[in-house]
Amino acid sequence: MKKADLVAKMAEGAGITKTQAEKALNAFMAATEAALKAGDKLTLVGFGTFSTVARKARIGRNPQTGKEIKIAAKTSTKFTPGKNLKDLKAKAAKAPAKAAKKK
Template sequence: MRKAELAQAIASRTGLSRKQAMEVVTAFTDQVAQAMAKGQNVRLPGFGAFSVRERSARTGRDPRTGAELRIAASRTVGFKAGKRLRDTFSCERG
């Protein structure tokens, strides 16, 4: 599902216009991104949690030459599904 499709689904479910629903989706994604940029985790009970994960510096290899290279420490985004979301998938399989 793409952003426009998500906005359309929200619009049809809530009675908002498609434009208003798109603004809601955009505001949500912007707020999550801003919080994570500040190092904050975002928890949505039942859905899941977005977290900032720290990757330590490490040594890697150039696949072409085999030479060792230093990979700098970095931050990345993680997501862990909540129980309700996980249960949705387990029901579909069985």
């Protein structure tokens, strides 16, 4: 799904125009980015949690040459799915197994 598809689904589901839905989505993304930059977590109950993870500097290897390289410290974004998304994943994993047994 692309951003345009998401905007269309949001507009249809909320009964608003695509322009309004795109503004709402952009505002959500900006607010999420601002919260993460400030070091806060964003928790949407049942959906998931956006947070940041600090990664330490370390020594790695170039897989082509085997030469050691320095990997700088950085902060990454992490998403932890909530209960509803975890349950969705579990249901999707069980469905193909049942279909395979029927054949």
